[in-house]
Amino acid sequence: MVRPAKPADVPAMLTLIRELAAYEREPDAVTMTAEQLSDALFRSHPHLFGHVVEVDGAVVGLALWFLNFSTWEGTHGVYLEDLYVVPSMRGNGAGRALLSALADVCLQNGYARLELSVLDWNLPAIGFYRSIGAVGMDDWTVQRVGGDALAALARG
Numbered sequence: 001m002v003r004p005a006k007p008a009d010v011p012a013m014l015t016l017i018r019e020l021a022a023y024e025r026e027p028d029a030v031t032m033t034a035e036q037l038s039d040a041l042f043r044s045h046p047h048l049f050g051h052v053v054e055v056d057g058a059v060v061g062l063a064l065w066f067l068n069f070s071t072w073e074g075t076h077g078v079y080l081e082d083l084y085v086v087p088s089m090r091g092n093g094a095g096r097a098l099l100s101a102l103a104d105v106c107l108q109n110g111y112a113r114l115e116l117s118v119l120d121w122n123l124p125a126i127g128f129y130r131s132i133g134a135v136g137m138d139d140w141t142v143q144r145v146g147g148d149a150l151a152a153l154a155r156g
Contacts, residue, residue: 001053001054001055001094001097002051002052002053002097002098002100002101003051003052003054004049004050004051004052005041005049005050005051005052005062007038007041007042009050009052009059010034010037010038010041011034012052012058012059013037013050013052013059013062013064014030014032014033014034014037016059016061016062016084016086017030017032017037017062017064017082017084018030019084019086020082020084023084024119024122047066047067048064048065048066048081049064049065049066050062050063050064050065051063051065051098051101051102053085053089053094053097053098055089055094060085060086060088060089060094061083061084061085061086061089061094061095061098062082062083062084062098063080063082063083063098063099063101063102064080064081064082065078065079065080065081065102066078066079066081067079067111068115070112070113073112073113075110075111075112076109076111076112077106077111077112077113077114077115078102078105078106078111078113078114078115079115079116080099080102080114080115080116083095083098083099083116085098095128096132099114099132102114116129116134117142
């Protein structure tokens with residue numbers, strides 16, 4: 001049911017990423033192409049990794065992740081960028097199976113933790129993450145520099 005992504009999965013994965021963006025109220029935010037996703041996942045030294053849930057030959061869920069690093073613990077962790085399961089498959093264990101696979105990646109490689117962000121209004125997801133033992137990092141606030149601010153910062 002859960003397996004590492006393959007190049008043939010890219011079109012289905014991109015569709016799921018677009019569905020996730022729509023769910024997160026940003027339907028026009030995805031500009032990534034299939035070629036970009038394929039290159040990120042399958043280059044000789046990838047920095048992005050993926051797992052999918054397949055049911056009856058169809059990809060119905062995905063987890064896209066990359067490595068982060070804890071200077072305090074001195075080891076890597078997994079940062080879950082996207083987790084998405086099609087609505088018709090929710091509640092059947094697909095999301096939990098994806099997270100279990102990532103937890104196994106952590107344990108098999110000696111990584112210290114699995115981290116993710118969730119929108120504060122997404123109460124079903126927050127409840128799900130709490131049910132598997134996730135702890136909110138309420139003392140931390142995500143900061144982002146992008147677009148024009150990123151360009152200005154780069155210019156000094």
